[in-house]
Amino acid sequence: MSDAADYVQGERLSDDDIARALRDGVLLGQECADCGHGTGTAAAACSHCGSRDTTAVVLPEDGEIYTETRINVPPPAFEGPYTVAIVELSDGTRLTAHIESDVSVGDAVSFQGTIAEDIRPAPVFG
Structure with a gap:
């Protein structure tokens, strides 16, 4: 299984990172370190709690x-x-x-x- 870090080019997850992972057959998203909310898109902050402490993760299939x-x-x-x-x-x-x-x-x-x-x-x- 691939690791999310294999696809993240900068400090934060980007749309380009998600596209690169998808081309390799990997679902990439991000998870909030504060509330645990996950999203399948790249965002500067958690849509649930507003925290900017998010991490790129490989999503379940x-x-x-x-x-x-x-x-x-x-x-x-x-x-x-x-x-x-x-x-x-x-x-x-x-x-x-x-x-x-x-x-x-x-x-x-x-x-x-x-x-x-x-x-x-x-x-x-x-």
């Missing part, structure tokens, strides 16, 4: 659908229709992902890889 929606009219770079969802990972962290299968709220899903239709890859769950 299993979770469940928190909410989902079907995109029937996609942006020009994508082929549709497709499904996107907020996935709540087993540690409680939530992240946005493309979904490869028919899902409903509460369904179990796991990380399948990435989609890279644009310069930024996105996680794919199914």
Whole structure:
């Protein structure tokens, strides 16, 4: 298993670090040292308590659908229709992902890889 430090280029987790990890098939996020809140995005401060004491972490690859929606009219770079969802990972962290299968709220899903239709890859769950 990869270590989060393998992908963090600067002092703080960045969107580029997350993209680099995704290209290698690793889900990267950050965790607040003060309250333990996790996030699947790079942020200067914890969205839960406001602390700036966050650490990059490798996120779990299993979770469940928190909410989902079907995109029937996609942006020009994508082929549709497709499904996107907020996935709540087993540690409680939530992240946005493309979904490869028919899902409903509460369904179990796991990380399948990435989609890279644009310069930024996105996680794919199914």
